[in-house]
Amino acid sequence: MRMNIAVREAPPAIWRLLKVYTQLLLIAFALVPACLIAYLYFAQDPTLKFENHAFHEIAIAAATLEGFFVTYVTWTCYRSSGEPLLRWLTLGFLGFVLIYALHGAFTGLAHHNMWLFLLYGPASRLVMSILLFVGLLSYHRPPERVEKRSNARDWTMWLGFFVLVDIAVAYVANSAIAGSLMVRLSMEGGALVFSILNVMTLMLRRIRSPLMVIYGISITWFALSSLAFILGRPWNHMWWLAHAIFAAGFFLLSYGVVAAFRTTRSFSTIYSQEELTARLAEAMARTESALQELQHTNQKLERLAATDPLTGAANRRQFIESVEAEITRAKRGGAPFSLLALDLDNFKAINDSYGHQIGDEVLRRFVQTCLEAIRPYDGFARVGGEEFMVLLPQSLLEAARTIGERVRVAIARSAFEAGIGRLVEVTVSIGVSQFGHDGDTIDTLLRVADERLYRAKHQGRNCVVAA
Known part of the structure; x- marks a missing residue:
């Protein structure tokens, strides 16, 4: 016995409702860390601390290794597609890792020189947020030339710049102004401001591809982590939550990079199932046309041969x-x-x-x-x-x-x-x-x-x- 089931198209109002619902879900997901920040700020004692140097060092070491891996994957995508955004993403990841690694390396000095230990964290986030913002401004620009992608001099100059930042942070940490709260707040506040600018630019330009949605949520979490760092104090629960929020954003952004690597190796080229299906259909149509042309050519050659x-x-x-x-x-x-x-x-x-x-x-x-x-x-x-x-x-x-x-x-x-x-x-x-x-x-x-x-x-x- 066969049953014929009629499938009716959903009314336009349902489609609009689903679209709004999806957008609200994304916004809610992006703001989940804000709920955790509010909970700790209003419901927890800020003086409670969890100071564990070994745990902190292991966590920073794991983050550093993961950061180098993501930097390499992003650089590989950039070498393949030449997309300017990926170039700045690579520099953002690389700068963050090279500066942030010292935040873990100087953990043992937390009681001897708190600022040498503490300032590398906000400095790394500030550098990364600036480079990511520059990268977003270059979104959808034409691919860069092949020779520019492999120019060792450019990459060496950036490595030198990140080393100078490390030296500058060390100088500030050992100077008289290091004890001023404004030094840390200005770095963390700068990271917060550039992250917010990133999100606002993303919304104003209406960039809504799946990869860039992941990018936007990650940047939102970076901004919220900077907010948590501003509200927190070293070793208290807010401070650890800030680390966790930033790590979650970093992992999410790295997922987007890996998704790009496994598909189009580009952030501009959407990798959603719908667009991949459409691109596959276009490729199949071009292939079918080429096969027909080849068949026609072969038939013509056969006629000429006979x-x-x-x-x-x-x-x-x-x-x-x-x-x-x-x-x-x-x-x-x-x-x-x-x-x-x-x-x-x-x-x-x-x-x-x-x-x-x-x-x-x-x-x-x-x-x-x-x-x-x-x-x-x-x-x-x-x-x-x-x-x-x-x-x-x-x-x-x-x-x-x-x-x-x-x-x-x-x-x-x-x-x-x-x-x-x-x-x-x-x-x-x-x-x-x-x-x-x-x-x-x-x-x-x-x-x-x-x-x-x-x-x-x-x-x-x-x-x-x-x-």
């Missing part, structure tokens, strides 16, 4: 294949067939008197006249300069001689134009052979037809010899 280019008649190879097929059918019990061997009389004299151009025109006209004189299903081929063959299926010797005579008369009565009002007299000599009567192999049939053609030549030309 056709005489001057007259359009079949060539010798094609004719031999047709005769061999006819022999196979005849040996299975089919009716015998016959061959005609044709040769234009005194064709060399035509070429010598009127030129090869007139000779070529005579050949073309000769072929057309022969095709009109033989039956539609008979095979006609040019096998030499002025030599032609005709395959006559289901024709005995006498019937073949009659057809040959009809061809001879048609040629003799035709007017072959030689230019400037002059006519060329053209005649043809014909030899006939029959399968079974004169032999049962292709070589024998061709030899007999040629022998009778030569006899026609010796008998004065312009005649048909069948015995």
Whole structure:
């Protein structure tokens, strides 16, 4: 028993509602860290601390290794696509890792030089947020040149810049202004401001591809982590929550990078299932068109390989294949067939008197006249300069001689134009052979037809010899 289930399209209002619902879900997901921040800020004692240097060092080391890996993947995507956004993403990841690693390395100095330990965190986030913002401004710009992607000098200069930042942070941490709360707040506040600018730019430009949605949520979490760092104090729960929020944003952004690497290696090219399906359909359509064009070209080549280019008649190879097929059918019990061997009389004299151009025109006209004189299903081929063959299926010797005579008369009565009002007299000599009567192999049939053609030549030309 078969059941037919009618599937109705949802009303437009439902589609609009689903769209709004999806957007609200994304916004809620992006703001989840804000709820956690509010909970700790209003419901937890800020003086509670969890100071564990070993845990902090292990966490920073793992983040550093993961950061280097994501930097490499992003750089590989940039090398492949040349997308400017990926270049700045690579620099953002690299700058963050090279500066943030010292935040973990100096954990043991937290009680001796708090600022040397503490300032590398906000500095790394500030540098990363600035570079990501610059990258967003370059979104959808044309791919960069190949030589620019591999320019070692540019990358070395950026490495040098990040090292200078490390040195500058160390200098500030050991200076008199290090104890000022404004130093840390200005760095963290700068990271917060640039992250907010990133999100606002993303919204104003209405960039909503799946990869950029991931990018936007990640930047939102970076902004909220900076807010949590501003509200928190070293080692208290808000401070650890800030680390967790930033790590979650970093992991999410790295997921987007890996998704790009596994698909288009570009953030501008959407990797959603719908667009991949559409692009696949376009690629399949182009492939189908190319296959059709290739098939058409192959058919054209096959015709050229089987056709005489001057007259359009079949060539010798094609004719031999047709005769061999006819022999196979005849040996299975089919009716015998016959061959005609044709040769234009005194064709060399035509070429010598009127030129090869007139000779070529005579050949073309000769072929057309022969095709009109033989039956539609008979095979006609040019096998030499002025030599032609005709395959006559289901024709005995006498019937073949009659057809040959009809061809001879048609040629003799035709007017072959030689230019400037002059006519060329053209005649043809014909030899006939029959399968079974004169032999049962292709070589024998061709030899007999040629022998009778030569006899026609010796008998004065312009005649048909069948015995």
